[in-house]
Each structure stands twice: as structure tokens, then as C-alpha cells.
Amino acid sequence: MMISWSLCLIFSLFNSLLTFASPAKQLCRSDQKNALLEFKSEFHFNGMAANEKTQRWTNTTDCCSWDSISCDIKTGNVVELNLWGSSLNGSLRSNSSLFRLQHLQSLSLSPNNLAGILPDSIGNFKYLKVLKLYGCSFFGNIPSSLGNLSYLTHLDLDGNDFTGELPESLSNLHQLTNLLLASSKLTGNFHHALLNLSELTAIDFSSNQFEGMLPSNMSSFSKLEYFDMSVNSFSGPIPSSLFMIPSLTRLNLEKNIFSGPVEIGNISSPSKLQELSLGGNNLSGPIPGSISKLRGLVDFSIFLHLKSLTLLDISHLNTRSMLDLSLFSNFTSLTLLHLSGNNLHISSTLHLPSPIGSLGLSSCNISEFPMFLRTQTGLARTSEWLWTLPGLGYLDISQNSFSGFEGTSDVIQRSPIEMLDISSNSFQDPFPLLPNSTRIVVASDNQSTLVLTNNNFSGSIPRCFENFNTTLSVLHLRNNSLSGNIPEEVFSASLISLDVGRNKLSGELPKSLINCTKLEFLNVEDNEVSDTFPFWLRMLPNLQIIVLRSNRFHGPIFSPGDSLSFPKLLIFDISENLFTGVLPLDYFAGWSTMSSVVYIAYDKLHRFIGFTFSNYHKSVVLANKGKEEERKQDEEKEEKDQVLSWIAAAIAYAPGVFCGFVIGHILSSYRHDWFLRIFRSFA
Known part of the structure; x- marks a missing residue:
């Protein structure tokens, strides 16, 4: 026995020495290298990102050492290809050499410009576990062949232009944990067959055109952590079974057509829900509940059991029920609270935990600032003390009854606020004084x-x-x-x-x-x-x-x-x-306004650029016989001169195409000599 072990050890050491002494052997198989080089040649590249990732892709080097490539050390097969952000330009053909890499386990082509149909050949990667194709500009239907990828755990097709219904074959992907299909143009219903995918932890169908009702037995997704169906046309009631999923931490159903009450079933264990967005639906009351007493028509106390919430958005619930803000006084982890569009009761003694950084209270019939805001030192959302908050970055008081700001000019102008929304209030001239740091103002x-x-x-x-x-x-x-x-x-x-x-x-x-x-x-x-x-x-x-x-x-x-x-x-x-x-x-035959006599009324020119002439500084560059001249109109100039300068600009931009202008009743009251001087300069 000892002799055998000694011989094995000697042979092993001898083999290692031979390995070190012999010339370096390439791990990559030649057929794999050729497939990669051909795949590279199928596209044209824009930008340095592509050059950096593919510059070592040459026939004289081992493809397993190339950037963005990983190989199986035993077989030399390429198992991972990651060309993320490589500025690929061109369509992915059905006969692409990519599909000769049959042993791929991970493929990422996100985000690149691969505008075209995603070919059925994508379903030939029988060992594939991760497929990331988000932001690739694919269009057409999602190929049903994806259902052949039985080992797939991560599917990301976000941010494309896919249309049509979701293929039911996706229900064959029993090992799938992430199903991400956001921001496309997909239609149809939420397939009940998807409930068979019990390993799913994340589902994102947001910003599509799905419709119909969600299945009632959503608790089949027993491992689900993230569920986003926002910005679609789902209707009917919100399944109470969603709240029964013990692992769920983020739930976003906003901007759909869900209706009826929000019902939360009997929760046997503490909920892990941290983010809940239900705004922009047609939800109504009453909400029957056995957990606590009803408050008006809607039992908002159902949220009392979600103690781990960090983000809560129940804006615009379309109910007349009174919501007592003190309901959230014990939510110590809450950092975002959006209650806009609801009927609020705010006690003068109310105290909310200070971690709140974003508070939405628009359209809540508030006529004076609530005193509880004094303690919100981290609030990023006006009496004078509000302007002095060190974390104030965004203030939204839209759709209320405010008519002015309290506070001295010095205090207001030194406020760190950068975004301000005061739209749909009672502000009148003069326009209220704004902080010097404000970059964006909405006051419409x-x-x-x-x-x-x-x-x-x-x-x-x-x-x-x-x-x-x-x-x-x-x-x-x-x-x-x-x-x-x-x-x-x-x-x-x-x-x-x-x-x-x-x-x-x-x-x-x-x-x-x-x-x-x-x-x-x-x-x-x-x-x-x-x-x-x-x-x-x-x-x-x-x-x-x-x-x-x-x-x-x-x-x-x-x-x-x-x-x-x-x-x-x-x-x-x-x-x-x-x-x-x-x-x-x-070429210009269909440009009828340019090629005929044009009647331009004052009010038409007045709204050419969408706002009143007297409000803003404007300029237009005129090209006349190869020369440029900038004509600027300041606020102090008469509107008549401004109208005529736009007429001159129109003539200058299309010399020889305009046959003339009939200004109607305006011309008779304007300065003929000024107009004729400009007209002759272009004639």
C-alpha cells in the first residue's frame, strides 16, 4: 500500500513538472474561438467600451483569457459571455454563430442596440441558467422557445419593445427565480400557468399593457420577495393572498384599474412587507376587518400590522373616508409616506418618527402647515421654520389652498430646496420669493x-x-x-x-x-x-x-x-x-403651408413657442445667403416688433418657397417701413 501511494505521488509530481516545462497549452477549443470571432464580426461597434472588451479577441490568443469570457477548465467550452454595454449595433440573426456556443450557462448582451426580432434559436441553449437581454431594442413577440431553457433561473428582458402576449411556455421554467419583463408593450392576461413557478423570488411586469384580473391564489408564489405590476391595466380586486406570502418585501400595484376594498387576510406570522404602493387605482371602502375596529368606511388600521414598512404609498385611494395621520405614529422605520388625494385628520399634538424623508400630502385639503413637521429634521419634502430644515430638498404642496410663504426673504433664500411644486394653489401676483438654490419650479x-x-x-x-x-x-x-x-x-x-x-x-x-x-x-x-x-x-x-x-x-x-x-x-x-x-x-410638394400664400393671425404667432411673448427672452437665428444673423427680442420690446421678427424668420428660413404673407388686419396697424425693410433684405 505504501509503495502504491509513493508511486502515485511521484507520478503526480513528475506530471506537474512536465506541465510546467512544456509550452503553454490553450484551454479554449478552436470551434469555440471561431464562433466568438465570427460573432464579433456580425456587428459594428460604436464607442470605446466595445474596443476595450473585444480588443484581445484575436486568433493568436486563448479565448478563455479574453475579456467577457469564462470557460469550463475541464472541457474548454465557453460557459459565460458578458458583453454588457459593448455598443453592439446590428440584429441578432437566427443563424448567428453565437448559437454554436451550445454550452453557455450565462449570456448577457445588455444593453446594446440589437434592434430586431429575438430569434427562436435562443431556445437552443439547453444549459443556460442566466439570460440578460434588457435594453436591447428587441421587438415582436417573445419567442416561445424560451420555454425550452429548463435550467434557466434568471430571465431579464426589461426595456425592450416586445409586443403580443406572454408565451405560456414560460411556465415550463420550473427553476426560474427572476422573471423581469418591465417597460415593453406586452399585452394579455397574467397567465395562471405561471403559478407553477414556485421558485420565483422576483416578478416585474411593470409599464406594459397587461389587463384582466390577477389570479386569486397568488400565495402559490411561496418564495416571492418582489412583485411589481405597476402601470398596466389590471382590474378587479387586489388578491388578498398577496399579503399572505410570508417572504414578500416589496409590492407595487400602482397606476392600474384595481377596484373594491383592500383586504388583508389572517396573517399567521409577522409580515416582512417593506414597500407598498397602491396609488392611482379605483380602490374604495369599506374594508371589513376582524383585526381592529373600522374607521369610517375604510379600515386603514390594517396597516398597523405591517410594522417593518419603510415605504408606504396609498395616494388617491378614491375614498371619502377620514384617515387619521396618528395611525402611523409608531412606524419607526418609515422613510416614505405618500397620502396625497385622501381626506386627512391631523391632530395638533401629532408626532411622527423623524426618519421620514419623503412626505406626500398634496390634494389633502390642508390650509395650514401641520405642527408635527417641526420634528421632521430629515424631511426632504411653509412656515419659516420649515425653510430652515437642513435636509429640505423637495417641497410638494400642490393642489391645496396656500396663497403665500411665511418667513423673511433671508431665511427663504438660504433654504437648500432644489425642487418646488406649488401648482394648483391660490398664489397670486407678485410671484412668491424662492430659495436661491431652487432649480425646478412647478407653479401651474x-x-x-x-x-x-x-x-x-x-x-x-x-x-x-x-x-x-x-x-x-x-x-x-x-x-x-x-x-x-x-x-x-x-x-x-x-x-x-x-x-x-x-x-x-x-x-x-x-x-x-x-x-x-x-x-x-x-x-x-x-x-x-x-x-x-x-x-x-x-x-x-x-x-x-x-x-x-x-x-x-x-x-x-x-x-x-x-x-x-x-x-x-x-x-x-x-x-x-x-x-x-x-x-x-x-420633394417639397407636400409642404403645403410653405408653398402657398399664408394667412398668419396674431394669436397664431403669439403661441408659436407655447408661451406669452412678454414673459421670456427669445432669439432666432436667420440664415440669409450664407450669412447668419441673430435677432433677439427682449421683454421690453413691443409685441408688434416680435410678431414681425417671426415673420422675417419664416421668410429667411424658406427663401423662394414663400409666395407672400397676408397679415390681415394686423398689417394695417403695424410699422410698414420696418416690415418692408426686412422683406426687401431677403428679396
Whole structure:
């Protein structure tokens, strides 16, 4: 026995020495390397991120040593491919060499520009455990072949443009723990077959177009921790079984059409729920309960049993029941409390724990500031003492009855508040004094106007503008130092005027603008926007001014067989870009307003850019025979001169196309000599 063990030890050491002495052997199999190199060649890359990840991908090196690659040390098979944020551009073909990597266990292509159909071949990775394809611009149906991935534990398809219903084959993924399908355009019902996926810990279907009722037996998800169905069209009652899931910590059902009372069943063990969002539904009372006495028509005391709550949003419950704020006086972990749109009772002796950082009390019929706010030293949400809170960053007192601020100018101006919402109150002229640090102010009644031009703002455009996504009609961020992409989320369906000119913005022109059917004025001049010509702008029926000048737009502005019609367009400037190609003689045939006599009434010009002329400084750049001239109109100038300057701008932007202007009754009362001088300069 001892001799045998000695021989084995000697042989092992000898083998190790041979290994060290011999030339380095590549672990990666040649067929795997070839598949990866071919896959790389299927795409074109933009940016340094791609170069950094794939620069070592050469035929002379071991593919198992490449960045973003992991191999099985025994077989040399590639088991992990992670090209996260590699600026891949091109579609994922059904015959892509990627699908020759049959031993993949983890695949991440997020986020890249893979616009196209997700091929059925994705279901051929029989060993796959993790699939991350969020933000890849896939569209069409989710392939049913995904149901073949029996080992899959993590499926992330967030942020694509998938349509159609969810394939029932997903119910075959019995080892799945994360099912993430947010922010697409999926429709249909919540399949009951999904209840078979008992290993799920996270489900996110938010921001889709799902409808119908949730299954009543949701407690089948016995390991569920995170459940988000927000921003869909789910209806019917909220299943009480959701509250029976002992592991659930986050539940978001806001902005659906759920109705009826909120019923919480008998909870046998302490709930772990930490975040609960039910706002924006059609919930009503009464809520029957055996745990405590009813308070009015809604038994809000059901929340007393959720002692671990850190975030609670029950805004706009659509009930007339009185909610006593003292109900939350013992919630020592609560950091966010949103009760907007409810009928509140606030005692003068009320005390709430100080960890609260976000408190939403809009539309609560409050006419004076509650005294309990004195103790909220961490509140990030006006009597004078409120302005002195060191953590005050966001103040929302919208839809109440406030008419002014209390406090000296010195105290108010030194407040650290950056965002202020005082809309739908009783404020009158003069406009209330604001803190010097305030960057965003919402003071509208119905429609919002946000003009932050001629400042020195830097960084990216904040996505917080999406909070105004039903009211924002004017968004002007001109002449700042903003950078990054223009976010898709900031555009309101009510948008009339958008001006982000003279910044450092890059990326593509957001296609979500196609939803802004009221848009009249669009200016993105003097940026670094890199995109092809936005032919889809012709879908905007009211567009009158397009300025894309001085960017990196490229490619043709004419597509054979695809007529480009702008029936209301008056100003069109695409100069100083990288456009190529030839225009047919009838290119402007569908631009009827430009090619005929135009009747421009004063009120039409008055709202060209969505706000009153007397409120803001405005400028327009005129291109005349290769020269540029900036015409600025200050607040002190007469509105008559301002109207005529817009007429001059229209003529300058389309010389030879306008046949003339009939100004109607306005021209007779205006300064003829000024108008004729400008007209002759362009003639």
C-alpha cells in the first residue's frame, strides 16, 4: 500500500513538472474561438467600451483569457459571455454563430442596440441558467422557445419593445427565480400557468399593457420577495393572498384599474412587507376587518400590522373616508409616506418618527402647515421654520389652498430646496420669493411651462420631468451645458414647444416625441446629436418649426417611394449636418403651408413657442445667403416688433418657397417701413 501511494505521488509530481516545462497549452477549443470571432464580426461597434472588451479577441490568443469570457477548465467550452454595454449595433440573426456556443450557462448582451426580432434559436441553449437581454431594442413577440431553457433561473428582458402576449411556455421554467419583463408593450392576461413557478423570488411586469384580473391564489408564489405590476391595466380586486406570502418585501400595484376594498387576510406570522404602493387605482371602502375596529368606511388600521414598512404609498385611494395621520405614529422605520388625494385628520399634538424623508400630502385639503413637521429634521419634502430644515430638498404642496410663504426673504433664500411644486394653489401676483438654490419650479394650474434657458446647468437632462407627463406644454432648456442623451421619458403628450438647442447633448433624437401630437416647435440646434434624418416627424400633424442645424445628423433626407409631407411646416433648418444624397424636384410638394400664400393671425404667432411673448427672452437665428444673423427680442420690446421678427424668420428660413404673407388686419396697424425693410433684405 505504501509503495502504491509513493508511486502515485511521484507520478503526480513528475506530471506537474512536465506541465510546467512544456509550452503553454490553450484551454479554449478552436470551434469555440471561431464562433466568438465570427460573432464579433456580425456587428459594428460604436464607442470605446466595445474596443476595450473585444480588443484581445484575436486568433493568436486563448479565448478563455479574453475579456467577457469564462470557460469550463475541464472541457474548454465557453460557459459565460458578458458583453454588457459593448455598443453592439446590428440584429441578432437566427443563424448567428453565437448559437454554436451550445454550452453557455450565462449570456448577457445588455444593453446594446440589437434592434430586431429575438430569434427562436435562443431556445437552443439547453444549459443556460442566466439570460440578460434588457435594453436591447428587441421587438415582436417573445419567442416561445424560451420555454425550452429548463435550467434557466434568471430571465431579464426589461426595456425592450416586445409586443403580443406572454408565451405560456414560460411556465415550463420550473427553476426560474427572476422573471423581469418591465417597460415593453406586452399585452394579455397574467397567465395562471405561471403559478407553477414556485421558485420565483422576483416578478416585474411593470409599464406594459397587461389587463384582466390577477389570479386569486397568488400565495402559490411561496418564495416571492418582489412583485411589481405597476402601470398596466389590471382590474378587479387586489388578491388578498398577496399579503399572505410570508417572504414578500416589496409590492407595487400602482397606476392600474384595481377596484373594491383592500383586504388583508389572517396573517399567521409577522409580515416582512417593506414597500407598498397602491396609488392611482379605483380602490374604495369599506374594508371589513376582524383585526381592529373600522374607521369610517375604510379600515386603514390594517396597516398597523405591517410594522417593518419603510415605504408606504396609498395616494388617491378614491375614498371619502377620514384617515387619521396618528395611525402611523409608531412606524419607526418609515422613510416614505405618500397620502396625497385622501381626506386627512391631523391632530395638533401629532408626532411622527423623524426618519421620514419623503412626505406626500398634496390634494389633502390642508390650509395650514401641520405642527408635527417641526420634528421632521430629515424631511426632504411653509412656515419659516420649515425653510430652515437642513435636509429640505423637495417641497410638494400642490393642489391645496396656500396663497403665500411665511418667513423673511433671508431665511427663504438660504433654504437648500432644489425642487418646488406649488401648482394648483391660490398664489397670486407678485410671484412668491424662492430659495436661491431652487432649480425646478412647478407653479401651474393645469398646464405647466418650464423654461430654464441661458443658465449654466450641466449633467444630463433629469428624468424627473416625467412627473409632468400629462401637463408639460413647454420645455425650454436652451443655452446651457447639458450633456448625454435626451431621455425618452421626459416628453408629455401635451408638449407644444421643445427647445434644447445650444447644449452638448448626444445620442439619437428620442422617438418618443412621436407621441407629442400637439408639438409645434422643435429646436435641437448646436448639439452633438448623431442620428439619421427623423422621417417619423411627419407623423406630428401640428409641427410648424423644425431646427436640427449644427449636429451630426447623417444619411439621406429622401427615401424613394416614401413621400415626406409637412402640411403645416413654416421653418425647416437642417444645415451644418452630414446629410448626403439628392432631392427630387417634387420633394417639397407636400409642404403645403410653405408653398402657398399664408394667412398668419396674431394669436397664431403669439403661441408659436407655447408661451406669452412678454414673459421670456427669445432669439432666432436667420440664415440669409450664407450669412447668419441673430435677432433677439427682449421683454421690453413691443409685441408688434416680435410678431414681425417671426415673420422675417419664416421668410429667411424658406427663401423662394414663400409666395407672400397676408397679415390681415394686423398689417394695417403695424410699422410698414420696418416690415418692408426686412422683406426687401431677403428679396
